[in-house]
Amino acid sequence: MSDVASLTKALNFAAQKHVDQRRKGKNAEPYINHIIEVASLLAENKAPFAAVMAGALHDTIEDTGTTHAELKCAFGENIADIVRECTDDKSLPKQERKRLQAENAAHKSDAARMVKIADKISNLRSILASPPADWSGARKLEYFVWAKSVVDNCRGLNAGLEKEFDKTYKVGVEKFKP
Numbered sequence: 645m646s647d648v649a650s651l652t653k654a655l656n657f658a659a660q661k662h663v664d665q666r667r668k669g670k671n672a673e674p675y676i677n678h679i680i681e682v683a684s685l686l687a688e689n690k691a692p693f694a695a696v697m698a699g700a701l702h703d704t705i706e707d708t709g710t711t712h713a714e715l716k717c718a719f720g721e722n723i724a725d726i727v728r729e730c731t732d733d734k735s736l737p738k739q740e741r742k743r744l745q746a747e748n749a750a751h752k753s754d755a756a757r758m759v760k761i762a763d764k765i766s767n768l769r770s771i772l773a774s775p776p777a778d779w780s781g782a783r784k785l786e787y788f789v790w791a792k793s794v795v796d797n798c799r800g801l802n803a804g805l806e807k808e809f810d811k812t813y814k815v816g817v818e819k820f821k822p
């Protein structure tokens with residue numbers, strides 16, 4: 645299958661899996677907007693094709709109940725493994741999950757770390773453009789600082805993604821600092 649066919653297949657798969665989901669922001673954007681943004685950030689910054697594919701699928705296990713076996717069957721073991729690496733253990737309390745995500749990022753594969761950076765860029769952009777209605781400035785700032793702690797453990801692989809993250813981070817910190 646050509647790369648274009650593989651990527652459009654992955655985006656179509658994600659669109660079907662996330663069909664009923666919306667982002668938490670006040671504009672409640674369709675969830676697939678986030679997925680396409682993450683895949684696009686990876687492609688634009690010349691990440692390896694496996695990372696772009698995993699970017700398109702990165703929330704399917706965590707948020708839609710898709711299994712590793714299902715991804716392996718549709719997209720191969722390598723892509724399925726990267727997506728699994730990008731999946732938090734939802735049985736843990738939220739704070740613990742967030743702490744582990746930052747701590748564990750350093751031990752992930754290169755592709756998973758690039759997906760992490762792209763995911764955080766998209767999330768920070770969402771908070772800037774359409775924040776959840778009930779989030780205070782302090783809570784937004786706290787999210788930015790935590791996202792940076794994850795990204796700081798993913799550095800040294802893709803200067804373009806890092807630069808885009810740092811630019812977005814700076815805007816938020818200026819905007820939300822007390």
Ligand code: ZN
Pocket residue numbers: 678702703763
């Ligand atoms: Zn995501």
